[in-house]
Amino acid sequence: MKKRYRILQGVAAAAAITVALAGCAISSNATASGSDAKVTLRFWEYYTGTSATWIKSQVKKFEQANPNVTIQLVETVGSQQDQKLLASVATKTTPDLFLNNIVVDYPSLVAGGVAKDLTSYWNGYADKAQFPSSAVWKTNGKVYNVMTYTNLIGLFYNKDILDKVGISTPPTTLDELQADLAKVKADGTYEGIALSGAPTVEGAWLFAPQLLGQGINYCNFSGSKVTAAFTRVAEWSKKGYTPLATATWDQNAAWQQFFSGKYAFGINGNWQLGGVKTASFAYGTGQFPKPTGGTSVVYPGGEGYGIGATSKHPDIAWKFIEQMILSQQGEKSVYATTGSIPVRADVANIAALTNDTFVQPFVKAASNSAKWPNNTNTANMQVALGKAVSGVISGQSTAEQGAQAAISGIQAAEKAGGGTCQ
Amino acid sequence: MFFVAPAVVLLVAFAAYPLFVLIRMSVSDVGPTNIVGTWHFIGLANYIQVLSAPDLWFSALRTLGVAAMLLASNLVLGFLAGSILSVGGRVTNVVLGIMVFVWALPPIVSGSVWKFLLDDNGAINGLLHVVGLARVSWLSSPNLALWSVAGIIAWAALPFSALIIRGGLLAIPRDVIEAAALDGAGYWRTQFQIALPLLRSTMWILAILTVLYAFKSFDFFYVVTQGGPGTATNTLPVQSYNTAFSGFNMGLGATIAVISMLFVALFAIPYVRSIRSESDE
Structure with a gap:
């Protein structure tokens, strides 16, 4: 009883807080056991x-x-x-x-x-x-x-635009990317980079690799490197390398922008490799650009x-x-x-995969991906970071304020999730 | 008594009981692990946590801002639109039909359309660019986003207020209007100096309903900005939803919802009294 x-309490509570969550009540119709x-x-x-x-x-x-x-x-x-x-x-x-x-x-x-x-x-x-x-x-x-596949993020570039603005080699580091964005901006014809900066887990997922490659993750998220990473995105926004709208774009919206052919670069996931084949421009892919003095490390998804x-x-x-x-x-x-990148050992080396130059950067990323925090409140840790990133890109807060908000938000979420992390 | 029973049962089942559970949840530690299990009573801990954080007060201020914009739109523009539409004719009928259509549009549909139109590279900025004006970051500027979404909500709510005011205007006895005309008052002077004072109770009720609507407006924010950029469009309903269903802290989410309800109650009480006095008249 x-x-x-x-x-009943659970059901009523759900009804009280939200009106938009009425699930589709389609029931299984098999009753016979034969x-x-x-x-x-x-x-x-x-x-x-x-x-x-x-x-x-x-x-x-x-x-x-x-x-x-x-x-x-x-x-x-x-x-x-x-x-x-x-x-x-x-x-x-x-x-x-x-x-x-x-x-x-x-x-x-x-x-x-x-x-x-x-x-x-x-x-x-x-x-x-x-x-x-x-x-x-x-x-x-x-x-x-x-899981049967893993998804990772990496760099997409519009080769046509790079050729037109005089970039012969796609960037492999964030510093090179920033220099290339300056060239695109100076040319004035095209936009710089399309990425997600939404105040959600998506904005966090795209931002985190700037720090992962330097050994900073959700479990030790603090210090001057965090502020430096926020300063970089603030600069990208301020100088127009990425539009203000990045602060609201989820990954799909960011992809649509890159796919439109107006952007020189895009940060997105390997699940777009199927659709990008129909792009109206020549494109290429690379691993997420390495942060200064670090390596290219991203979080695995899927x-x-x-x-x-x-x-x-x-x-x-x-x-x-x-x-x-x-x-x-x-x-x-x-x-x-x-x-999407298969995870089975007997599929990982099939010719279709190893011969695909576009997918190889993501395969490499899969072999050196970061470990997610061991905390039940992981989602809130990511949301705290996403909100801070969105705030900094939009100009709502400074890089220092954003870094501080992210650090305190992540620490609070970690504590609320029981305090475990590594 | 027998005839009221179904209404009482429905009221208890769909209003009183969920409300009771919401309040019970707001004084409990509830998360995904125990949403179906035992709720541990923690007294006012959730309230202390929520009220001591600046986020709630910023959200409340934003919600009040939305309410102010909706009031201006619903009462001022609503009165102007209602006045124009109270004059019969074929065009009026067409406009009324369009307004009902707009009002009936699901927010997820109209919100998505507005999101597309107001994008940095959207149709409205395209138009501004064509006429030589600078593009505006309607949804991505932290200073503008709240007002852009409030504008969308006002657009969606305007047909309702216009129709209510039009109904009120049509209910004014014709001889009063004709007497004003005989005294030499023009159409708009009659509307402002004769009709508007007679609509006082209607406008009062509409104002209260507008504030209530502002405090429960969630759908457009969810579709258009999801509370961003940053926290620029985090209103009370958005914060409550995100806390409960994105952060899975149902207890804290319920607390924010209860606090929102208390704000709403401040306006609901005069509404109920207005309804009573209307009935008495």
């Missing part, structure tokens, strides 16, 4: 563009191979899926399958009881040795999410796949993950369609 009361019974799996996902094309194609293949199974793709808004998933626990209607922005959402989803324990499935998976430990997300020794805690068909859901997501075919096709 008490539990039911708590569940092998001929029709089964419908609900799969919550937020893919767009080439990623959406890929997942739809994988679902279609699975349905063709398993005529009794239908997978309903429920498209959600990425930034709201977390809340919907947490609410679905209260109503015991978690989807059968879901994906999530693992580096941001995983701690809260596992803590909220959204994800089913996949340990027994994973232990019984014949190909598990093909996957690095970073692809298997565990809490207290239990597996809750698995989607985690999980099974809902209250799924009535976890076996079939795992079959889908195993055959269509984790398989060689799944990884090869996601790379071919979207440009």
Whole structure:
């Protein structure tokens, strides 16, 4: 009775705080247990563009191979899926399958009881040795999410513009990039760099590599190097190397700007490699430019796949993950369609990947990526940084104020998340 | 009594109970780990934390700024639009139809369109550039973004106020208007000196509804700026949402929501009294 009361409380609370989170209540319709019974799996996902094309194609293949199974793709808004998933626990209607922005959402989803324990499935998976430990997300020794690809950010450049303004070699360091941006600006015909500076995790993700390569991460985020990094972005904004609107752009908006052909440079992810092939200009890619005296290090990202805690068909859901997501075919096709970097050892060296000069910088980045903080409040640490970055780019705060706000915000979030980090 | 029962049940289920849970949550430590479990009572700790941080007061100031802009738009422009539209005719009917369409547009649709129009490289800046004016950072300047979004909200709310005021104007007895005309008053003089005083109670109620609307405006901010750049468009509803659903501190988010409600209550009480006095009349 008490539990039911708590569940009611959870539902009512969600209704009280927000009016925009009414989930699509599509229920599984399989009630029969016989092998001929029709089964419908609900799969919550937020893919767009080439990623959406890929997942739809994988679902279609699975349905063709398993005529009794239908997978309903429920498209959600990425930034709201977390809340919907947490609410679905209260109503015991978690989807059968879901994906999530693992580096941001995983701690809260596992803590909220959204994800089913996949340990027994994973232990019984014949190909598990093909996957690095970073692809298997565990809490207290239990597996809750698995990854099939990783996404990293790097530098995109418009070769046509670089040729026109007299830049013969794309930059490999932030200092070189800044000098090149000055050349583009002096030319006056084109814009400098399109990147995300939104007051969210996205702005933080794009900013962090300026410091990661110098050994500064969320766990030791302080000191003069932090201020110097904020000073650099403030200068880019002040000198017009990047527009004021960067302070509001998410990665998609920043990509659209680069894709328009007006920008010499763009910082974005390898998942754009599928779409960039249709660009109307010659382009190239490189690793995120190295900070002064440092190396090129970025945070790894990507989607985690999980099974809902209250799924009535976890076996079939795992079959889908195993055959269509984790398989060689799944990884090869996601790379071919979207440009995402496969994590399976037996796919990492396929010719299509090693011969692709555009993807190689991202492959290199994957081999030397940073480690995310071990804290349940990681999302808030990132948001604190994103807000500070956005504020500095827009001119709302100075570089010093932004650095101080980021340092105190990250430390407060870390403390609220239990104080662990490394 | 029997006839009121369904209304009472609905009110309790959809208003009173969620409100009770919200208040209960605001005095508890609630996060993703225990949203469905036990909520630990922590007294006023959330309130002390929220009220002692400058963020809340900045958010409250921004919300009041939005309310002020909406008041000016809804009352002044609303009265002008309502006056013009109270004159019948084919054009009036067409304009009324368009206004209802604008009012009925989902904020996610109209917000997205405005976001596109007001972008640094958007259509409005394109137009300014064509006529030789400098581009304006409508949404990316921390000094302008709040007012740009407030302007969008005002645009979306204007049809409602114009229609309410038009209804009030049409309800004024014709002989009063005709008497003013016989005395030599022109149209606008009649509107300002005869009709406007008669609309006092309507305008008062509209003003209160406008303030309430400002304090619950979240959707346009979410679609257009997400609270940015920096924290420039962080109003109380945006801060409450981000705290509860991006930061997953539901207890603190609920606290900010309750404080917002207290602000709203300051205006809701005179609204209820106005409604009562209207009924008595």
